[in-house]
Amino acid sequence: MAQCTMVEALNLALDEAMAADDGVMVMGQDVGVNGGVFRVTKGLFERYGHDRVMDTPLAECGIIGTAVGMSVYGLKPVVEIQFSGFTMQAFDQIEQNMARLHNRTMGRFQMRMVLRTPFGGGIRAVEHHSESREAYWAHTPGLKVVIPSGPRNARALLASAIDDPDPVIFYEPKAVYRAFREDVPEQRETMPIGVAEIVRPGKDLTLISYGAMMRPAREAVEDLADEHGLDVELIDLLTVSPMDTATLCDSVSRTGRCVIVHEGHRTCGIASEIIARLNETAFEYLEAPIRRLTAYDIPFPYFQTEQHFLPDADDIVEAVRETMAWE
Amino acid sequence: MADSLSETTPDESGRMDTTPIDLGHIEVLQVLDEQGHVDESRDPGLSDAELLAVHRAMVLTRAFDSRMLTMQRQGEMGTFAPNLGQEACMVGQVWELTKQDWFSPSYRSFGAQIQRGWPMERLFLLWAGYHEGFPPPEGVNDMPFSIVIGSHVLPAVGIAMGIRRRKDNHAVVVNFGDGAMSQGAVSEAMNFAMVDQAPVVFVCENNGWAISTPSKLQFATEHLAGRGTGFGLPSIRVDGNDILGMIVAMREATRRAREGEGPTFVEALTYRLSLHTTADDPKVYRDDSDMEPWQDRCPLARMEKFLQRRGLLTSEAAAAVTAECEAEVLEAREKFRKIAKARPREVFNHLYRSTPAELDAQREEYLRRLDRKGVD
Numbered sequence: 001m002a003q004c005t006m007v008e009a010l011n012l013a014l015d016e017a018m019a020a021d022d023g024v025m026v027m028g029q030d031v032g033v034n035g036g037v038f039r040v041t042k043g044l045f046e047r048y049g050h051d052r053v054m055d056t057p058l059a060e061c062g063i064i065g066t067a068v069g070m071s072v073y074g075l076k077p078v079v080e081i082q083f084s085g086f087t088m089q090a091f092d093q094i095e096q097n098m099a100r101l102h103n104r105t106m107g108r109f110q111m112r113m114v115l116r117t118p119f120g121g122g123i124r125a126v127e128h129h130s131e132s133r134e135a136y137w138a139h140t141p142g143l144k145v146v147i148p149s150g151p152r153n154a155r156a157l158l159a160s161a162i163d164d165p166d167p168v169i170f171y172e173p174k175a176v177y178r179a180f181r182e183d184v185p186e187q188r189e190t191m192p193i194g195v196a197e198i199v200r201p202g203k204d205l206t207l208i209s210y211g212a213m214m215r216p217a218r219e220a221v222e223d224l225a226d227e228h229g230l231d232v233e234l235i236d237l238l239t240v241s242p243m244d245t246a247t248l249c250d251s252v253s254r255t256g257r258c259v260i261v262h263e264g265h266r267t268c269g270i271a272s273e274i275i276a277r278l279n280e281t282a283f284e285y286l287e288a289p290i291r292r293l294t295a296y297d298i299p300f301p302y303f304q305t306e307q308h309f310l311p312d313a314d315d316i317v318e319a320v321r322e323t324m325a326w327e
Numbered sequence: 328m329a330d331s332l333s334e335t336t337p338d339e340s341g342r343m344d345t346t347p348i349d350l351g352h353i354e355v356l357q358v359l360d361e362q363g364h365v366d367e368s369r370d371p372g373l374s375d376a377e378l379l380a381v382h383r384a385m386v387l388t389r390a391f392d393s394r395m396l397t398m399q400r401q402g403e404m405g406t407f408a409p410n411l412g413q414e415a416c417m418v419g420q421v422w423e424l425t426k427q428d429w430f431s432p433s434y435r436s437f438g439a440q441i442q443r444g445w446p447m448e449r450l451f452l453l454w455a456g457y458h459e460g461f462p463p464p465e466g467v468n469d470m471p472f473s474i475v476i477g478s479h480v481l482p483a484v485g486i487a488m489g490i491r492r493r494k495d496n497h498a499v500v501v502n503f504g505d506g507a508m509s510q511g512a513v514s515e516a517m518n519f520a521m522v523d524q525a526p527v528v529f530v531c532e533n534n535g536w537a538i539s540t541p542s543k544l545q546f547a548t549e550h551l552a553g554r555g556t557g558f559g560l561p562s563i564r565v566d567g568n569d570i571l572g573m574i575v576a577m578r579e580a581t582r583r584a585r586e587g588e589g590p591t592f593v594e595a596l597t598y599r600l601s602l603h604t605t606a607d608d609p610k611v612y613r614d615d616s617d618m619e620p621w622q623d624r625c626p627l628a629r630m631e632k633f634l635q636r637r638g639l640l641t642s643e644a645a646a647a648v649t650a651e652c653e654a655e656v657l658e659a660r661e662k663f664r665k666i667a668k669a670r671p672r673e674v675f676n677h678l679y680r681s682t683p684a685e686l687d688a689q690r691e692e693y694l695r696r697l698d699r700k701g702v703d
Binding site for chain 2: 059061093166
């Protein structure tokens with residue numbers, strides 16, 4: 001058991017996967033000698049060499065497109081796109097090939113690859129470095145979209161993503177990268193993709209979140225218990241697509257109330273999808289309208305104002321209390 | 328960079344020479360001229376049997392193309408992109424490939440696909456809208472095409488990068504048109520290939536048109552081969568209506584790939600004599616006079632003149648080959664008609680290897696809909 005940051009835990013998962021299977025390779029901008037701009041791939045170049053830890057030319061579309069071809073040839077590329085805002089350059093290859101080639105060839109070719117990329121705000125970065133556009137990929141048939149929230153589940157979920165026979169978009173909450181340490185077992189761990197985790201059971205209301213927003217959500221849940229006597233069930237979605245509808249429905253059927261928190265934009269966001277599903281599966285149990293705390297539908301603000309833009313624990317407490325008070 | 332800077336010497340006045348570098352002229356490789364005369368110094372030396380096989384492959388390409396057009400006009404085929412006039416490109420670009428090599432076609436490449444071993448009935452299925460026609464047949468190392476122009480080129484480079492990493496000695500050929508050269512992804516592909524020394528051959532069939540957009544509106548250079556050299560790729564311009572020239576160019580390019588000498592760019596000059604697709608009417612944008620010189624450069628007529636001069640083919644024998652090929656195409660059409668069956672219940676089957684439960688639930692809902700409507 002070692003105390004790891006998320007960066008170290010991700011590095012461990014990559015190292016374990018590369019050691020176990022020589023088809024696994026890492027590619028992206030500055031992932032080699034430099035170890036990645038966030039150092040997630042640190043030390044891998046020295047251990048596995050350039051052909052397996054490839055510093056690519058600076059072209060996101062090229063990185064994803066060539067990774068698709070390597071997957072066709074039987075390799076298992078784990079691609080790093082430096083910031084999720086830059087994946088827009090690769091939209092073409094993600095949509096035309098990564099998400100579709102298996103279907104197009106009726107399964108003749110595997111599309112076993114992982115696109116890792118840091119997302120979300122809170123690190124005082126320049127424009128295009130704070131986006132949360134996971135909804136794009138959840139909207140794209142053929143992909144799986146996984147979002148860890150801490151070091152231990154990041155390591156286990158990345159291992160599962162690399163093992164998965166289908167293409168996975170792996171969004172890493174960069175605000176969590178070095179925010180805290182957590183015990184990570186020495187033995188390799190995996191976690192099932194498509195399964196949400198009930199982080200804290202409760203009976204009054206279901207709070208659903210994922211990624212970096214899990215931190216203020218946890219804080220809010222404690223505050224609600226201590227200060228307001230409310231017993232909130234907290235769910236970490238972990239996989240945005242395919243969504244674990246059963247766990248969400250079961251929880252809300254018990255609590256009757258629900259608040260959803262995420263960094264992505266509101267319109268057609270992940271919360272919209274959750275609400276639609278709860279409407280389909282738990283409608284008769286609802287005691288109050290489902291609330292969503294999300295980014296607003298404007299580009300992520302410049303960083304002198306970002307702290308006001310993202311929901312914090314106080315906002316969550318407020319939303320939960322209002323939902324509890326609804327009659 | 329430092330080395331090249333130090334090589335730039337100031338002139339007598341002490342100023343740097345800042346004259347822009349000219350892209351220059353690149354000779355066009357031609358082995359067989361329009362009258363069917365062969366340039367002995369460049370003759371690839373095919374045996375008589377090989378020459379006749381090459382000729383037959385081009386005739387078959389044309390017979391298939393022609394039948395597809397008829398079937399489309401009769402309502403039996405969906406929209407497709409004819410390749411009339413590009414038969415030498417089709418056959419020539421894959422002639423030198425082995426079963427272990429890879430080919431990544433564009434949507435106009437069915438002549439090359441037939442040559443690679445795609446059964447014609449499968450290609451009929453594909454263009455008639457049956458998913459079963461899309462996957463490459465087992466044992467054929469080909470990619471399916473990707474309709475969005477140029478989007479298949481990067482994955483082809485990725486296959487070559489995989490080949491190099493696995494230390495295999497196969498070549499990848501990827502085919503696209505002059506319109507695709509305007510896509511950024513194609514430039515990225517050439518750069519990635521060169522940097523990684525990937526064993527890939529880029530074949531740009533420059534056929535003069537991207538739907539209605541002529542070359543002069545597509546690019547502002549004399550040739551596209553310079554685009555290859557700009558990325559450091561050895562580049563060849565070849566008369567794409569000259570089957571022997573195509574074979575010479577591809578022989579060298581695939582040799583380089585297999586022997587670890589990296590990627591090559593081949594610009595094949597040809598002309599789209601027919602429609603962009605069957606949904607297109609070139610009369611709107613193209614004068615017949617534009618096509619005239621290219622009618623005389625027909626790749627098939629040229630090859631037949633050459634074969635007749637060599638004493639390998641008579642007019643009667645040529646007519647017999649045509650009849651055989653047409654019969655073969657009709658036979659494939661009959662097979663296609665027997666196997667063509669829409670399978671609406673299978674549309675969910677191939678998206679994932681590990682299908683999420685939520686998608687299974689959607690499939691159930693969809694199947695109930697089909698049940699309700701009595702659809703098999």
